[in-house]
Amino acid sequence: MGKLRQMANSLLAIRELDKRFGGVHAVKSLSLDIAAGEVVGLIGPNGSGKSTSVNLISGTFPATSGQILFDGQDMTRMPIGERVKQGLARTFQTTTLFGEFTLLEQVELACHTRYNQPSWADVLKISRATIDRGIQRDKAEKILTLLGLDALAAHYAAEVSSAQQRLLMIATALATEPKLLLLDEPAAGMVAKERAELAAVIQKIRAQGIAVMVIEHHMGLIMEVCERIAVLNFGQKIADDVPSIIRADPAVIEAYLGASD
Ligand SMILES: Nc1ncnc2c1ncn2[C@@H]1O[C@H](COP(=O)(O)OP(=O)(O)O)[C@@H](O)[C@H]1O
Numbered sequence: 001m002g003k004l005r006q007m008a009n010s011l012l013a014i015r016e017l018d019k020r021f022g023g024v025h026a027v028k029s030l031s032l033d034i035a036a037g038e039v040v041g042l043i044g045p046n047g048s049g050k051s052t053s054v055n056l057i058s059g060t061f062p063a064t065s066g067q068i069l070f071d072g073q074d075m076t077r078m079p080i081g082e083r084v085k086q087g088l089a090r091t092f093q094t095t096t097l098f099g100e101f102t103l104l105e106q107v108e109l110a111c112h113t114r115y116n117q118p119s120w121a122d123v124l125k126i127s128r129a130t131i132d133r134g135i136q137r138d139k140a141e142k143i144l145t146l147l148g149l150d151a152l153a154a155h156y157a158a159e160v161s162s163a164q165q166r167l168l169m170i171a172t173a174l175a176t177e178p179k180l181l182l183l184d185e186p187a188a189g190m191v192a193k194e195r196a197e198l199a200a201v202i203q204k205i206r207a208q209g210i211a212v213m214v215i216e217h218h219m220g221l222i223m224e225v226c227e228r229i230a231v232l233n234f235g236q237k238i239a240d241d242v243p244s245i246i247r248a249d250p251a252v253i254e255a256y257l258g259a260s261d
């Protein structure tokens, strides 16, 4: 097992995090650090606890035990909305679309809610009139430009490709002004060219000083964008190091790399 890094100035510090679903021990004593502005990959076989880890960090469901520290605060029992306000944003494996809004309006909507997955209730509360006043338009336009979606600003989400819908989901997450962005399989269903565009987007996000944790199966993308990679196997972290070390780690190869394409 590679050495477990402990950083003095972590933005995110997870300590001995555990999650059980009945008899399933999905995450086992996970400790992980992410520094401000760092891009960290989280990899592992299907069912190894990657999405569960993201769900615990983002507050989708509570940890069984352990601690989540973010920006010096204990976030372990914080509600989702409060975590978003503290600077934590995430995307989901499936996209959420609001068919009657354009790409620009969807990002504006996210700027208003500061929630990265607004519900219909939020949408109705905010109402079209708020968006039509254009208070958040400049900010939303800048985010769309960062994502390379500016030319599609006036299109409806249903009209753009699934890869563009995934980028839109990242755009709405960025609208909440995160310090850390959690991406759960952002390249799912993307072809090579789209993955290359996504890699460039992640690098641009990092250039803004935003830390990113990315779950991904495509090792090319992970090796290209990540400064550090943590590897899960059966809910347990088996390695945590720079890409060149991870690539050559026998335990990682046995658990994961050897079995992947
Ligand atoms: N909401 C849930 N209820 C019960 N079991 C779950 C739930 N979410 C995940 N699991 C289980 O936890 C384990 C880890 O799943 P997951 O975190 O989704 O893995 P990964 O994202 O690495 O593929 C699996 O055995 C999965 O079946």
Ligand SMILES: [Mg+2]
Binding pocket: 050, 051, 052
């Ligand atoms: Mg998953």
